[in-house]
Structure formats: structure tokens, C-alpha cells
Amino acid sequence: MKAGMETPSAIGTVELATFYVGDALCGMDILKVQEINKIMEMTSVPQAPDYVMGILNLRGQIVTIIDLGKKLGLTSVGVDESSRNIIVNSDNEYIGLLVSRIGDVVQADWQKVERPPANIGGVQGVFFKGVFKMEDRLIGILDADRVLAEEN
Amino acid sequence: MTIQDDETLQMYLEESLEHLADIESDLLAIEADGANIDEGRVNKVYRAAHSIKGGAGFMGLTNIKNLTHEMENILGKIRTREMVPNPDIVNVLLTGADALKSLMGDILNSNDVDISKEVQALQAVLEAGQGAAGSPAPAVPKKKSAAKATKADKKKADKPKKMALAPGSTITPSNTPAGDAIPLAFPDGQGALSADTENVAPQFEQGKTVYLVRIAVDRHLHARRKTCRGLIEDMEQTGTILGADHALRTAADLDDDWVPETPVMVFLFATILKPSDINVLFEIEESNILELRPDWQLYALDGQTATNSLPENRQDDANAMDEQTTSTVTADAPVEEASEIALNPEMHEPPMMNEDDVPAIAASPGSPNAEGANTNGGSEKKSAKFEHETSLRVHVSLLDQLMTLAGELVLSRNQLLQSMASTDSRGSEVAGQRIDLITSELQEAIMLTRMQSIGNVFNKFPRVVRDLSRTLGKQVELSLEGQDVELDKTIIEAIGDPLTHLVRNAVDHGIETPDVRKRAGKNPVGQVFLRAYHEAGQVNIEIADNGKGLDGRVIAAKAVEKGLISEEQAKVMSAREKTNLIFLPGFSTAETITDVSGRGVGMDVVKTNLDQLGGIIDIDSETGKGTTIRIKLPLTLAIIPCQIVITGGERYAIPQVNLEELLRIPANQVSRRIERVGNANVVRLRGNLLPLIRLADIIGVPSVYTDPSTGEAKHDRRAALADRRSRKSAPVTPEELAQDPTAASAADENTSTANARQGKDRRYHAAGALNIVVVSTGAMKYGLVVDHLLDSEEIVVKPLGRDLKKCKGYAGATIMGDGRVALILDVSNLAKMGGLTTVESTARAAEVAQAEAEAQRAARDKQSLLLFRAADNEQFAAPLSLVERIEKIKRTDIERVGGQRVMKYRGGSLPLFSIDQVASVGPMAETENLLVIVSMVGERELGLLAIGPVDAVETNLNIDGTTLRQPGIMGSTIINNQTTLLVDIYEIVHQLNPQWFVTAEKSKQDPEKATTILFAEDSSFFRSQVKGSMEKEGFEVIEAEDGQIAWDLLHKNKKNISLVVTDIEMPNMDGFTLTRKIKESPLYAHLPVIALTTLAGEEDIAKGKAVGIDDYQIKLDRERLIRSIHGFLQAAA
Secondary structure, three states, rough: OOOHHHOOOOOOOEEEEEEEOEEEEEEEEEOOOEEOOOOOOOOOOOOOOOOOOEEEEOEEEOOOOOOOOHHHHOOOOOOOOEEEEEEEEEOOOEEEEEEEEEEEEEEEEEEHEEEOEEEEEEHHHEEEEEEEOOOOEEEEEOOOHHHHOOOO | OOOOOHHHHHHHHHHHHHHHHHHHHHHHHHHOOOOOOHHHHHHHHHHHHHHHHHHHHHHHHHHHHHHEEEEEEEHHHOOOOOOOOOOOHHHHHHHHHHOOOOOHHHHHHHOOOOOOOHHHHHHHHHHHHHHHHHOOOOOHHHHHHHHHHHHHHHHOOOOOOOOOOOOOOOOOOOOOOOOOOOEEEOOOOOOEEEHHHHHHHHHHHHOOEEEEEEEEHHHHHHHHOOOHHHHHHHHHHHHHEEEOOOOOOOOHHHHOOOOOOEEEOOOOOOOOOOOHHHHHHHHOHHHEEEEEEEOOOEOOOOOOOOOOOOOOOOOOOOOOOOOOOOOOOOOOOHHHHHOOOHHOOOOOOOOOOOHHHHOOOHHHOHHHHHHHHHHHHHHHHHHHOHHHOOOOOOOOOHHHHHHHHHHHHHHHHHHHHHHHHHHOOOHHHHHHEEEEEHHHHHHHHHHHHHHHEOOOHHHOOHEEEEHHHHHOOOEEEEEOOOOOEEEEHHHHHHHHHHHHHHHHHHHHHOOOHHHHHOOOOOOOOEEEEEEEEEEEEEEEEEEEOOOOOOOOHHHHHHHHHHHOOOOEEEEEEOHHHHHHHOOOOOOHHHHHHHOOOOOOOOOOHHHHHHOOOOOEEEEEEEEOOOEEEEEEEOOOOOOOEEEEEEEEOEEEEEEEHHHEEEEEHHHHHHHHEEEEOOOOEEEEEHHHHEEEEEHHHHOOOEEEEEOOOOOEEEEOOOEEEEEOOOOOOOOOHHHHOOHHHHHHHHHHHHHHOOOOOOOOOOOOHHHEEEEEEEEEEEOEEEEEEOEEEEEEEEEEEEEEEEOOOOOOOOOEEEEOOOOOOOEEOOHHHHHHOOOOOOOOOOHHHHHHHHHHHHHHHHHOOOEEEEEEEOOOOOOOEEOOOHHEEEEEEEHHHOOOOOOOEEEEEEEEEEEEHHHHHOOOOOOOOOOOEEEEEEEEEEEEEEEEEEEEEEEEEEEOOOEEEEOOOEEEEEEEEEEEEEEEEEEEEHHHHHHHHHHHHHHHHHHHHOOOOOOEEEEOOOOOHHHHHHHHHHHOOOOOEEOHHHHHHHHHHHHHHHOOOOEEEEOOOOOOOOOOHHHHHHHHHOOOOOOOOOEEEEOHHHHHHHHHHOOOOOOOOOHHHHHHHHEEEEEEEHHOO
């Protein structure tokens, strides 16, 4: 499965946890997702990069919450009733991605996943592993590690 | 092969390392003792070496065994006083200990390490030592033996063979080979035995031949139907048994069927039988008999030097004790003849230089070490280093405690679950409290398991200093203090290197060479002082030397030269800041590198290391006097106490280690105490200017304050901390600074700008006060202005995620009690971010410091008084020093019991008095709310009833002791333009409850009847007061109006005076001078001097101590003064 994730041309299916960043529908391998919560009691971190919403306590672990909208170069996601944190484990560290709202879990066939275009709804294509076409819409499969890679 | 199993090895290792740690310090002590040997100590080292050796033999650690064996030999000589431990000998021993340590560091590969150098050095010492020993009788054989022993040892390099000189003690099973024991054994390493030169040498002189014989009980005796007893009988008839490996008794003592515990008996046997005839007696293979010749070498019976043979049979003896340390076993040596390995002081040395001494080298199968290595089983095993830090010794009682606590925790959890299920809020509250308690205890207990004494680190320094000073030709004395101070294991491990670096620095750069020191008029022996102590939940370590100190200017110049700071920066730096520049990265350079302390890394690395530990380092140096480096460390890394503050609505934690004090500047003082110096806001704090930064500004959050009227949080719009009316660094006269409010307000008006707000200062409200956390980063102190101060809490440090690594202002995060996260501030980085510079060296700072000093001087003769009233129109004052506390009570709280007024106070009854009971003053006001001024008289607490308003004032007492004098009132003075009566609490109590004083009075009568006290005091009021109280106690008092008069009176009455009580501030001659004169004079130096002050500043106390003042007492605290006088008189008697 993991190997399958590497390239869109791989064989097999993957379950995608889908979510909205603003209006853009994105997906992520559900196995990457540690949990989804709506703990919004964040502590803001002055002087942090602007995409950092704050930090919160996840059962004794300090988790940095990242505004996925800002991180992807879109508008800020903002905290409201529907917004959620998707906690992912990246590089042995828990990071929370703040998304506008959570969508369904979608079975995606890798064979139907296409290479990402240079730009998906204003987001750079490099952040995506591919695009999965559903009957009515497109899901951009987010490369979490890429998104969360340290900025230099 | 011989390595039993990891666990055994681990145990051996731990134990040996413990021994080793002791060995080093003991060796140094032995060196210090010189010829004056402390036998206990030598024995201790000897035993330590011996245990290591024994274990090594058991474990098959040949190298370790050989090394310890050599050390043991030398120690034996020292023990028997045949060798005087001099630095050279100790050096070699220390080198040996070092080698041992490194062998243990990689114990699985220890047998492959070349230790020939160390062994040679040890042998050389033994040889030289024996040559020089020259102890009378056995000198000749010993000399010879020594020389030969070394040769023999060298030969053994290729032939693992025994050579031993054993102690002169009685024949014992040699598990405690005493003294100069050099063991004997067969070439295969078995049949080990110790013999003593003094025992053996005479046999040679008598023309006898000495043999080392081993006899297998089963094969040699029983097979031939011989008994052990018979054998011993035979031997006794033909010669003398000099030694044996078992508890030897004479044949007469033995039963016929006696057998030794070991399957093989080894004897050292002297007889007239020649080698060609000896076997007639034993009838065994000749390989089991060796001849010990006067050259102390063992020879085979055919006259060949005993050689070892090919190692063909590996030993698999089930008996672990018999398992050999080496796999090289003589071909014809029966396996079952292995003797006790722990007793086998075998030596394997690598090939040595002089082949002439090694006739049989060709026959040697090669280095036994290599052999050992080959059989050491698997190179893969060797690559796995033994990590001995992975385990920790914990006292069983502590484990038991942990277990108990764990049990309690489980019980409380059950309780909690149960009460939660039954929604019993009371029950869960109780359970919650219990869990709270248990958690703290558990935390403490777990912490204890991790605590190790800093002595583990300190103990290596005597050696470091000793070696270093030898190398550098300096004389350095190291004193250690506080080795028992305990720190978390991780910290202990981590501070070793930084501390070593600092100690080396102190010796290398700090202490001068003896001649330089002599020229500077110092003791040629330099001092390095290492001290650890607890303070405020932290551990402080001080490394001080009395060497040449650091020159701030040179350092600053160098830093400028290297471009680390600009010249402008350097100019405004204080001396202390300059000194601290050595912590700048890149400061340490080739120039400062010596082969000792310079390693290309400098103090910056030390600082970085300590920073990582959450520690603080600070350096204080005086050119020519020495350098003191202070390190503050948290007790543990994981849980640290922190001050919690709020800024911009978020909580932040400031580690206690950085915290100096908390400061709150009331709104109406802001304009007076906050000023601007250059671009910096500063606050005046006890004569210092402290730079301020606003946390909100640095981290870029809006500062928030709570509107006092509406209670809502509002953004603080203040752009600057300093008020517009605050002083901008303008010239200031000291008088203005004497905190005179009118002067200050005048200054305010001068500097206030045209658009200054009119009317009431809006900063009048308490909410407008400035909350300042005074923090220290080692080099500098500054004030961090925050919105609110909360409690101090113990927090658990959690790391921040990678996205926040760039935020330098935070050291981590923690989770607060409510589950939310708070950031931990990194105060040193905050200072950098705030571009903070100290203002210590500015002109303004100097002014302020001077003003403060003057203010203090002025305050020295001031008395702190508590002002209060009993009736509305009369103002009273009592010395503040006598007041313990003030309680607010209701009139109804007063009970009348047994004709006395009392109130419940701290679980007891507090007797209450009012002034009008004794003095004719206005009657106690009939108000509902009363105050009780609690003070101590004797050992009792009592309360004086009063009403407000109370105030504390400091005043120069101009007391009129006559006009309004009456019982209970000692006099009057004018305070705040009002006549104020000074209350004499003692007198009031004395009048009302004279029985309280009976016991005290009885005791005073007889012994000090003739005691005369010289009392110097310029104020007549105090003179009469204090004199009165001393006379009441039965002392004779001689009064003096100033120091000079006192000095003259002292001369006149020298015989009678047994104690001096003096004021500090006096005309003509002050108390300090008087004391110095007294203490310098041989006639009076013995007299105790008690200084009376009104306000004892720390500085004064230090100064007083320096001139010899024995005690400080506060003027109107009669009780304590009298107690102190009694104390000194008793001590004198």
C-alpha cells in the first residue's frame, strides 16, 4: 500500500479522507490520518510563521496546528463550527491541519488517479500526489509530507 | 568463552567502576600522605584492585587482570612500607587506573588492547622501588628478585607463566595475597600460589631447593592408594612446606581420609632433594613440578625455563570457578587440574623488547593475547560495545516506596472511578486530592531514583588538577565542597565536560606559576575552589580560583578585533559584560589555545552545553584576584518550576532558574521610577538601573489590561513604558534622588512636555501598575514587563514542533492545569530580540548607584517604626523590628477569660493588652474593627490592641526621653508633624504580667554578677534605654558617647570589661573603627563585640564581619540583645 502511494500509476485502491480547504476538495490517505478532532482551544504562538494557528494539547503532546489554507497559499481557513483539525504524523511529529470541513471517505482507484496539473484551484501542483476524478468532482490528493516539509 | 553472561559481566563492571572511581581519589590521597602512609587507605585501594583482579580472572578478562595484578604488586610494596608513594609512583598507578577504565569502557574487546606500556611502567616502578627500598635484612635477595622479577615478567610476555613474591604472612589459601605478593603458577596458568621472599630466601641460603608442586588428589594420590595426609607427612619429613593453595595444616592435625576442597593441591616446598631426585617423593609427571631458583624464576626439572605449550584443549570444566582465564593450556597439564582462577594472578604481557631475556621465544606459540582474542568467540560479539550506562543502581527501599505509591495510586483510581460512577462529587473530590498527593510523592520518588550526587563529577577533578598542575609546573590546591548535592542523572552526565573545561581553564589560564604568584605577593600555591549547593530549587556550582583573573578590557579589545562586537558596543559595556564576552561563539582562538585547555573549543561550547541543560553561567573576575564562575542548574530537565505570567491574554512560563525577583511598580510611582536612558526604558531598583523590555512588544502581541471600572479587557495603548513625566536621562543631583517626593514632582514638572495630560494621572489605578519580572541571563539582568503575574508552578517541558523552531523566543511549551498549552520563554533570546543592552556603565547608572549608597548611609541610623493609634487623637509608634505581624480582628473576637483579654490565634490563646492599661493615655477607641499588633516578648506572643491607620516609617529618631516619659512609654518624637509616643512593649508586659519575667530574672543573678559591659552609643535616648535594659539584667554598664571615648574607657577599665556593645554610627570614631581597634589589639581581641543598629544592611553586616563584629542586634529589640549578651558571656565562660 505504501509503495502504491508513491506514484499515481500504482495499482490498487486507497481510501481517501476528504476535506475542504475553503472550497477546494482535497483528500489524503486515510492511513496517514491519526485522528480528526475539533479541539479549538489553541494557544497562539506570537512570532510564529503566519500559517501556524497555534499549538494545542493533544493528550499530553504538543501539536502544532497549521492553517492549511494559508499553508497552501489560499485564504485562511478560519475557525468556525465546521472546521476540524486533521492530526497527521509527519516525520515523527504530530501536526494538526486545520481544514474548513470534513468530507466523506472515498475509495480511490490508483489507476484512475491522474498526475496533478501545475495548479489546482490556486494551489501549486507539487503539493499533490495526484488528482482523483469522481463522477461529479475532482479530489486533489494531498502529499502531507510535502506540505509539511520544513520551509527554508 | 569465559564471559559468563551479560548480567554477571554487567555486575562485575558496575562494581569495578565503583572501585575504580574510589581508587583514583584514594591514590591521590596516598600521594598526599607521602611516607606517612594511611594503612587503611592503602588497604582499601589494594582490596579494590584485588577485587577487580579477582573478577577479571573469573570473567576471563586477561588484560584487566594483568594490569590490576601489577598495580596490586606496587600497592603491596607501599603497604608494607617498602616503597614510599611519590608522585611518580602514583602517576604510574593512576595511568594504570586510567588504562583499566578504558579497558572497562569496552570490556568485550579489552583483551585485544595493547596494555604493554602500562604494564611495563608498573613493572619499572616495582623494580625501581624495590631497588631503592633498602629495607635492611631482606634487601639483598629482594633487590635481586626485583630485577629478575621484571625480567621474568618480560619473559612471561610470551610465556604466560607465574612469578610471584608472596607476602610474609602465614600460609593461607592466598585469596588475600598480602603485601608484595607476586604469585607463582604453572606455565598453563594453573596451580597459582603466592610465596614470600622472606620465607623463601632463607631456604636458598640453606642450600635447599624450592619447588612448586601440584598434585591431583584423585589421579596422583588415590590412584596410588596414597592419602593426602600421607603425602603431607612425607613432605614434612623431607623438607619444609612454604606455602599451599589450601588451608594447610600439619599432618598431625589431619585425619587419614582428609581431602582438600580443591581437586588439586599446590605446594611450595623447600627440600634438600635435587631436581633429579625430587620426583622420587611425588611420583608424578615432571611437568607438575617446577623449580624456583634464587633468581625467582621457575624452571622445569630439566633445567629449562618453564615454557608454556600449545593451547590445544579448551577448558569446558563445568565448575565455573575452575574455568581458566586463558585458553592457552599446557598440553600435558590435565584439564581437571585447573585451580581456582580467582587466585590465579597470572600475567600475560605482549612481547617485550629485550629478546635476550626471552630465550624460549621461538618456542612460544605466539602472543597469548592474540590467542585469547581468537578464542574470544566471534568478532561480531566484539563489535557490540557494552553500554554500561544503561542501568542504574537504585536502593531497594526506594523501589519499595515506589511500589507502595503505585499501589496507592491504583487504589485511589478505583475510588475515583467508583465515586464517578455513583456521581458522588464529594467522593471524587477526596479521591482527586489523594491522587494529587500521590502524584507529587510519586514524582518525587521517581526523581530520587534519577538523582546522583555531583560528587561523581567532582571526584575526578583532584586528578585533573593534579595532572594539569604537574604538567604546567604550577602548584594548585583544589578544594571541593558540596559533593553530596544531587542532580538528575542526565544533568550529571552532561555537566562533566563543561565542568572539566572550566576547571582546566582555572588551572591553565587562571592560576599563575609559583614564581609569578610570589612576585605578586600571593601564596605560591594557587587555590581552585569547587562548590555545589542548593539554592531556590536549583543547584549552583561555583568554580573559583585565586589566580590572575580576567581583564575585561583585553577581552573586549579582542572581541572588537574579531568583529564579534562593535567598538561602540564595547564602550558602553560594564566590566562584567566584558568579562562575559568570552562566552561569545568564536571568541576562543588559536591564541588562547594551549595543549591543555585549548582544544579549538572555547567557553562558548561550555555555555551552549549549559544552555541546553537549562543552566545559566556567569563569570565574575577581578584582575589579579581571581575568577569565579557560577553555574545555575535545574535539578532536573523534565520538570521545572516556572513563574507563570500573562501577556496579551496568553500565559507564558518563565523558568525559575532565570527568575530573580518580581517587581510591581504602582501606577503612581511609574513616573518616578521608570526612566529613559538613551533608547532604553529602565527602572530604578535598589541603586541600580535595570533595563526593561515589554514582552508584548518583543513578541508582537497587543498588551492587555483590565479596565478597573468596567472589568473588561482593553488593549494597552501605552506606546512607551516611561511616563511622559518620567525622567529622561538628565543630570540629577543626589539630593533629588533621596526619594524626596517634592523634589521628584518638581523634576516631573520640569521634564513634562506641553501636551502632558492635565488633571488626575490616569495611572492612579492599581491596574495601571507595571508588573516586572526581573530575569537574569547570566551576563545581564533585565526586567520583562508583562500584563499580569500568576503563580509559580511546576511544569513539564515539552518540545515545540518544527514549524516553531524559528521562534527563538521560546524554550518549549508546557501544558497547564486546564489542559491548555503555555509557551516557555527563553529569556536570553528575548533579550537579544529586544536588542537589550545593559545600562550599568552609563553615567546615569553611576549617579543612581551613588545616590542609593548615600541614601543607605543616611538610613543607617534611622529607625523603622510602626505608626498606629489607640484612640483617634494620639499617635503611637513601636519599633518595627518588634512587630511579628498585624492581625485584623473584630471587637467580638476578644474574649475575657480569667480577668485577661485573649483571642484565639493559631490554635492558641493570644493575650491582648492595650496601652491605656498601663499608661495614662486616651482610652481605647470603641470601634468595631480593631488591629492586633503581635509581638514576641520572651518566648511568648502577645497582642497589642490598636486601631488604624497603620503605617511604617523610617525616621531619624530624635527622641525626647523625658517630657512624656511614663510607664509603658519610652519617650516621644515628632513624626509627620505630630507628636508620637513611643510604646515600650516590654514595660507594658512587665507591668501587667511581671510573672512572665520571673524565670528570666532568676537565671541572670549570680554568674554574671561582676560582668561589666562597655556600651558606646551617641544618642542619649538609646543610651539610656539600652543601658537600662542591660542594668535590669544585672550587668554593670560603662557608657561612652562615641567610639573614641569608648576606646579610652576600655583602656582605663581593661580588666573589668567582658563585652562591648557599640552603635555603628557615631561621631569621632564609628563602631567599625572601634571594633577594628579592639580586634587588632592583642589585649582586647578576645572581647565579644555586639553591634547595635537600627537597620542592618547586608553590606554593613559584611563590613562588620570583616572588622570582627561578632553579632548584630537591633537597637530596641531588648530580648535578643540580652540573649546575645548571655550567649557570648557563656561562651566565654
